[in-house]
Amino acid sequence: MNPDQPMKDLPEEFVQTRLRLWRDVITRARPGITLYPILWLIISASAGIMFAAPLLAWSVMGVLTVASVLRVIHMRLLERCLEQGFALWRCSMYVVVLTHSTCWGAMFALSLTMGQADFLFLMAFSSSGILAGGSNSFSPVKSLSFAYIISFILPPLVVSIWLLDSWAESILIATYLFYMLNLAGQQHREYWASLRNEMILEMQSRTDALTSLNNRRYFDEKLNELCHLSSRDHVQLAVLVVDCDHFKAINDNYGHDFGDECLRELGKILSDSLPRATDVCARYGGEEFSIILAGTDLAGAELVAERIRERVAQHKIEYLGASAQLTVSIGLTSERLKQYQPGLPERLFKRADVALYRAKQDGRNCVRVADPQMVAEDAEMDVLLTRQLR
Known part of the structure; x- marks a missing residue:
C-alpha cells in the first residue's frame, strides 16, 4: 500500500490500515514536537547567540514555536480529514514537519560559519540526536522520512562545500547523510514487516479457517x-x-x-450472494452462518434470503466421487433502529434465530421472518429502558 495514495482511491479494507499508519506517525513524533523550541532556547542562550544576535535568535524561536503549535493542531485533525480533505492534511503534514527540519538544519549550517566552538558543538550534538529520533518517528512513511533527513542535512552540506575550505567536513556530512538514509530505509522495512505480521494475526483471529469467512467474534x-x-x-x-x-x-x-467441503461451498455461495462491501457474512458456528445487511428493509432482506436459498438448492456438491444436494433454512429480521440500548445486538440476533427455528419447524428449505409481535414487544422494552435511563 502506498501511504501517499489518495484516500478516495483506496479499497475499504485498506482505510483502517491507512488510519493506523498515520496514527503511528503521529504517536511516534509527538514527543519531539516541543523539543525544537526548547532546545533552541537552551543552545542560543548557552552559546550567547541570544545576546549577540537577538533578532536572529528570537526569529528562529518564533518559527520553531509556531511550527510546533501547528503540528499539535494538525495531528488532532486526522480523524476529521479521513473522508474529506485528507490530501490537504497529508501535504500540510509535510510542510510543518519540514519547517522544523529545514530551520534546524539552517541553524546547524550557520554554526559552521560563525567560528564559535560552543555553538558548533551544541548544534552538532543536538542535531545528531534530533535527526536520529525524527528518522525513526517518520519511518512508517518512507517519503516523509527521507524528505526530513535531506532537508535537515542539506543546508550544512551545501555550506560545507561552497563556503568552507575543509573537504573533510563535507565528506563527513555527506557520509552521515547516506548513513541516515540507509538507516531510515531499514527502519521503514522493519516497521512494515512488523505491521504486516500484526495484520496477519489480526485477520487470523477474526477469520474462520475452514470457510475463510469472518468468524463469530468478528460478527458480534x-x-x-x-x-x-x-x-x-x-x-x-x-x-x-x-x-x-x-x-x-x-x-x-x-x-x-x-x-x-459442503461448508466451504456454502460459504462461497453466501459471500457471492452479497455483492455490497457493507454486507457482513460470517460462520457463526458449526453449520450455522449469519449475515448483516446494513440499510436493508424487510422486503430487501427477504429477496436476499430467497436468492441464497434458491442458489443453494440449485447447487450440487461433488467431492471425491460423492455428490449431495444441500438446502438451507433462513430466519431473518429487519428493524429501523431509533436508539441504541444495551443488549440490542443480542435481541436482533435472537429474533432472527427464533425465525430460523420456525423455518426448521415448517419443513426446512424455506425463509421465515421474525414474528411482528416479538418485534413489537422488544420495541416496547426499548422505550421502557430509554425512559428509565432518562
Missing part, C-alpha cells in the same frame, strides 16, 4: 458497531441466520471431509 463486534451506527442514523438493519439442513446426516453418510 460488527453487529454491535452497526447497531450503533444504524441507531444514530435511524436506518434499517437486517440480520439473517442461515442453517444447513440435515447436516449431521451428511457427515454420517459421507464423512466429515465431505461435510467440510
Whole structure:
C-alpha cells in the first residue's frame, strides 16, 4: 500500500490500515514536537547567540514555536480529514514537519560559519540526536522520512562545500547523510514487516479457517458497531441466520471431509450472494452462518434470503466421487433502529434465530421472518429502558 495514495482511491479494507499508519506517525513524533523550541532556547542562550544576535535568535524561536503549535493542531485533525480533505492534511503534514527540519538544519549550517566552538558543538550534538529520533518517528512513511533527513542535512552540506575550505567536513556530512538514509530505509522495512505480521494475526483471529469467512467474534463486534451506527442514523438493519439442513446426516453418510467441503461451498455461495462491501457474512458456528445487511428493509432482506436459498438448492456438491444436494433454512429480521440500548445486538440476533427455528419447524428449505409481535414487544422494552435511563 502506498501511504501517499489518495484516500478516495483506496479499497475499504485498506482505510483502517491507512488510519493506523498515520496514527503511528503521529504517536511516534509527538514527543519531539516541543523539543525544537526548547532546545533552541537552551543552545542560543548557552552559546550567547541570544545576546549577540537577538533578532536572529528570537526569529528562529518564533518559527520553531509556531511550527510546533501547528503540528499539535494538525495531528488532532486526522480523524476529521479521513473522508474529506485528507490530501490537504497529508501535504500540510509535510510542510510543518519540514519547517522544523529545514530551520534546524539552517541553524546547524550557520554554526559552521560563525567560528564559535560552543555553538558548533551544541548544534552538532543536538542535531545528531534530533535527526536520529525524527528518522525513526517518520519511518512508517518512507517519503516523509527521507524528505526530513535531506532537508535537515542539506543546508550544512551545501555550506560545507561552497563556503568552507575543509573537504573533510563535507565528506563527513555527506557520509552521515547516506548513513541516515540507509538507516531510515531499514527502519521503514522493519516497521512494515512488523505491521504486516500484526495484520496477519489480526485477520487470523477474526477469520474462520475452514470457510475463510469472518468468524463469530468478528460478527458480534460488527453487529454491535452497526447497531450503533444504524441507531444514530435511524436506518434499517437486517440480520439473517442461515442453517444447513440435515447436516449431521451428511457427515454420517459421507464423512466429515465431505461435510467440510459442503461448508466451504456454502460459504462461497453466501459471500457471492452479497455483492455490497457493507454486507457482513460470517460462520457463526458449526453449520450455522449469519449475515448483516446494513440499510436493508424487510422486503430487501427477504429477496436476499430467497436468492441464497434458491442458489443453494440449485447447487450440487461433488467431492471425491460423492455428490449431495444441500438446502438451507433462513430466519431473518429487519428493524429501523431509533436508539441504541444495551443488549440490542443480542435481541436482533435472537429474533432472527427464533425465525430460523420456525423455518426448521415448517419443513426446512424455506425463509421465515421474525414474528411482528416479538418485534413489537422488544420495541416496547426499548422505550421502557430509554425512559428509565432518562
